[in-house]
Amino acid sequence: MSWFSxxxxxxxxxxxxVAVTGLFLCSFLVVHLVGNLQLFKGDGGASFNIYSHFMATNPLIRTMEIVLVLGFVFHIYEALVLTRRNKSVRPVQYAYxxxxDxxxxxxxNMGLLGTVILVFLIIHLYNFFWRARFGEPNMIPIEGTDYDDLYSVVVQSFHLWWYVLIYVLGQIALGYHLYHGFSSAFHTLGLNHKKYTPAIQKFGAFFSIVVPAGFAAMPLYFFIKDVVL
Amino acid sequence: MAGNNPNSKPMNLTLKVWRQKNSKAAGNLETYQIKDISPEMSFLEMMDVLNEDLLLKGIDPVAFDHDCREGICGMCSLYINGRAHGPERGTTTCQLHMRKFSDGDTITIEPWRAGPFPVLKDLCTDRSALDRIQQAGGYISVNTGGVPDANEIPIPKTIADKAFDAATCIQCGACVAACKNGSAMLFTSAKVSQLAMLPQGQVERKTRVENMVAQMDKEGFGACTNIGSCAAECPVGISLENIAMLNREYIGASFTSENV
Structure with a gap:
């Protein structure tokens, strides 16, 4: 076997x-969250639809999309291999x-949380990514050009209470996953120092609350604004 | 002081002890009643009393590992009520006293559970896998000849302290026993970082970490997921920082050593 393999x-x-891909996926979460904050703009979805069009057509973004898929595949595959190996280490479990403590x-429970996130991800991709890329959303004219009206797809999805529930539960799982995963990734990379580690741990806790809360705010916002009120 | 201990009355306990004839046999938890246990006894002394009782009844005594009985040797083990070395932090089983329990308690006692630590008999496990990891690289080359002067090689106090902290590992295997993944990385990291921090350990530095990690994987230990239960249960307080250092050493060595 070569030294590399x-x-x-x-x-x-x-x-x-797992650590490197995990941190890369964290950077994706930031981009995804910041872009989607345009849902809150209150302009009838004009800027969100223009942004979605850009994300679906820009060659750099499309290339990064492939890297992103590879990131998910490696993260899940390596974690699965490690989890299976770790599970086999203790053939006889403790009675107590x-x-x-x-x-x-x-x-x-990173494996369990990761599985919940994966299920959420499949539902999420099927509903938005699949329909945006391969479905036929209605067209909407913005400043003289026709755009796919993904904003309406989002808003209508978030009028369903069970769909909002899936999103909130998915984000809670993501929060717990990040709460351990963010600082743990730095530890695995060997980046541990008494000057920086406390800051990394604090930022990890902050990140694990703010990012999922930001994502969860989107379904909750449209559900509360349009259905509850 | 015994007189001041609110818990100083002799205790009656129910023990659920793992019994297993040999490494091939299937084991099971046997229940024993034990009477008049002094709170001043160590856990192992309580086990001695149990064994005297069993001998009188003509039952094979419970086999368990022990040696120095003062927390130095790392020989005692036991998973007591769901915790490695019992409920008290920073102690080995021999340093655990019966005053930590109450009259009428049920105590479950199991051996370390990990594939690489096969049960030999009852509560005794074979922990020689850790010896083999140590033998794979946990040494330094030293010239024979006269004894070198003390402090001949200057080492900063902070580094010396950190290396010493890592060197206090007594190789009991509690880290493996407590780890959900059955990982031996706290043990391996203590041995690797201790030598990697000191000037004397530089000669074999890269090869050491490569060989020790390879041996650790070969023995079938799990991969660390930074849960931290190992450090929390370690009787001598080996810090989780050592695992970060092990990772750093291993990644560095893999990419820069001469071992293709």
């Missing part, structure tokens, strides 16, 4: 891949175990 099939090498729930 030996490194990346070792336990630490695989962890490294109290892990809650020595560790956080979220850190012990």
């Amino acid at each position: 030996k490194t990346f099939s070792s336990s630490i090498g695989r962890k490294l891949l 175990n109290r892990p809650q 020595n560790s956080n729930w979220s850190s012990r």
Whole structure:
């Protein structure tokens, strides 16, 4: 085996891949959140539709889309390999175990949280990405040009209470996943120092609350604004 | 002081102890009643009393690992009521006292559970996998000849302290036992970082971490997910920082060592 494949099939090498792809996916979350904040603009969706058109057609974004898919694939694949290996290490379980006395729930359940996020992601992609790319949304004229009216697709989806619930639950899972995952990724990369680690941990906690809260605010906003009120 | 201890009355306890004839046999939890246990006893002394009782009844005594009984050797183990070395932090099982329990308690006692630590008999496990990780690289090359002067090689106090903290690992295996993933990374990281921080450890630095991690994987230990239960249960307080250092050392060595 070459040194390269030996490194990346070792336990630490695989962890490294999960960490690097995880942090890359965090950067995607930021871009996705900031772009989607245009839903709140109150301009009938004009800027959101122009932004969606740009994201679907710009060659740089389309290339990054492939990198993003690879990021998800590697993150999930490596985590799956590690989880399966880790599960096989203890063939006989403890009859009586109290892990809650020595560790956080979220850190012990990254696989479960990741699976919930994956299910959410499939629902989310099917509803928005698939319909935007391959469906036939209505056209809407903005400043003389016709755009796909994705804004209406979003707004109408978020009028369904069960759909809003799926989104909120998905974001709660994401929050717990990030709460452990963000600072854990730095630890796996070996980036630990008494000057920086406390700041990384604080920022990780902040990130794990603000990002999912921002995403969850979108379905809640349209549901409360249009259905409840 | 015994007289001041509110819990100083002798205790009657119910023990659920893992019994297993040998590494091939299937085991099960047996329930034993034990009477008049002094709160001043250590957990292992309580086990001795149990074994005396069992011998009188003609039952095979419970096999458990122990040696120094003062928290130094790392030989004692036991998963007590769902915790490695019992409910008290920063102690080995021999340093755990019965005053931490109450009269009428039920105590479940199991061996370390991990594939690489096969049960030999009852509560004894084979932890030689850790020895093999150590042998794979946990050493330094030293010239024979005269004894070098003390402090011949200057080492900053902070580094010396950190290396010493890592060196306090007694290789008991509680980190593996407590880890959800059955990972030996806290152990391996303590051994790697201790030597990587000191000037004497520089000669084998890169090869050491590569070989020790390879051996750790070969023994079948799991991969760390930074849960932190290992450090929380470690009787000598080995810090999770060591694992970050192990990762750093391993990644660095993989990309820069001469070992293709």
